[in-house]
Amino acid sequence: MLFGSALWGLYWLPLRLIRDTGLSGLWTVALVYTGSTAVLLYLARGERGTLWRERRPMLGIGLTAAISGTAFSIGVIEGEVARVLILFYLSPVWSVILAHFLLREPLAPVTIPAVALALVGAVMMLLADTAMPLGRLGLADLLGLFAGLFFALTNVQLRAAGDLSPRLKNLAASVLVPPLAIAAALLLGQPFSAPPTAIIASLAVGVIWMSTMIAAVQVGVSNLPLQRSSVLLLFELVVGAVSAALLAGESLGPWEIAGGLCIVAAGLAVVRGRMPAAALKRPG
Numbered sequence: 001m002l003f004g005s006a007l008w009g010l011y012w013l014p015l016r017l018i019r020d021t022g023l024s025g026l027w028t029v030a031l032v033y034t035g036s037t038a039v040l041l042y043l044a045r046g047e048r049g050t051l052w053r054e055r056r057p058m059l060g061i062g063l064t065a066a067i068s069g070t071a072f073s074i075g076v077i078e079g080e081v082a083r084v085l086i087l088f089y090l091s092p093v094w095s096v097i098l099a100h101f102l103l104r105e106p107l108a109p110v111t112i113p114a115v116a117l118a119l120v121g122a123v124m125m126l127l128a129d130t131a132m133p134l135g136r137l138g139l140a141d142l143l144g145l146f147a148g149l150f151f152a153l154t155n156v157q158l159r160a161a162g163d164l165s166p167r168l169k170n171l172a173a174s175v176l177v178p179p180l181a182i183a184a185a186l187l188l189g190q191p192f193s194a195p196p197t198a199i200i201a202s203l204a205v206g207v208i209w210m211s212t213m214i215a216a217v218q219v220g221v222s223n224l225p226l227q228r229s230s231v232l233l234l235f236e237l238v239v240g241a242v243s244a245a246l247l248a249g250e251s252l253g254p255w256e257i258a259g260g261l262c263i264v265a266a267g268l269a270v271v272r273g274r275m276p277a278a279a280l281k282r283p284g
Contacts, residue, residue: 001224001232004216007209009085009239012076013247014205021201023194025077026185028202029070033177035206036214040174044167054168057161061169062176064153069177070184072147079140081244082252083125085237086260087144092267093118094152102156108273114266121262124255170214234264 018028051058075084093115099105126141158169185192220232237260244250252260 001220005235006239007213009236012081015077021198023198024190026181029073030178030181031202032206035203036210037174039211040171058172061157061172064150065173066176066180068147068150071143075140075143082241084144085240088148091148091152096270098156110273114269118266121259124259
């Protein structure tokens with residue numbers, strides 16, 4: 001979990017390095033996820049016979065995961081890494097709310113106060129710069145918020161699709177990102193123009209980096225209690241913030257740090273609040 005979280009926290013770095021070669025962010029995302037999809041297709045080759053039968057849940061998972069993955073990737077390419085990561089981490093709060101309305105899961109007593117705390121933290125971060133009419137609200141911030149929301153929608157669907165194997169779930173979460181990113185690039189008029197090394201590098205990041213991230217987190221989530229894995233995933237925030245500060249000169253102000261702590265605390269509270277005692281044992 002720590003290894004996978006560290007890779008997610010550093011994920012912005014290869015994306016920006018490739019972007020700086022002249023390949024636009026959306027085309028970079030399309031190529032990265034093409035590489036990871038190829039690996040995941042290979043790993044799920046023994047389950048091709050179930051793809052058509054499971055097409056509906058896979059399509060739903062794929063659509064929301066594609067929006068989340070594309071939005072998150074472009075957010076960390078174009079915005080401040082720590083802000084995007086923290087706003088993305090509203091996803092545990094969204095997950096609990098969506099699970100209540102879509103899966104009829106009961107709300108724990110801590111949920112409503114945690115939601116209020118998370119929203120206060122988001123407002124503190126987004127309106128941190130009082131010199132600007134809307135604070136520091138930018139496109140990358142909105143992408144981080146949308147990425148977290150659609151990530152939560154993906155998680156709710158994954159929980160509802162209990163019959164899907166982990167390999168098919170991972171494949172569904174990756175396979176529709178390339179067509180979505182390509183469609184967005186064409187719609188926005190972003191030309192596909194880059195040296196061959198950038199194309200090769202993007203595919204390699206997908207094959208090696210993205211696939212390893214997915215596998216590492218999947219193994220961790222499958223073999224650790226939810227509460228522990230959720231805490232360990234926060235290592236992504238630390239790695240992302242520190243690496244962006246050291247390598248990109250980015251930093252958070254006092255209000256942004258305070259808002260981020262509110263969001264993290266709210267996320268941990270809702271995860272702990274929905275954990276039955278029996279869930280603390282290792283899954284069988």
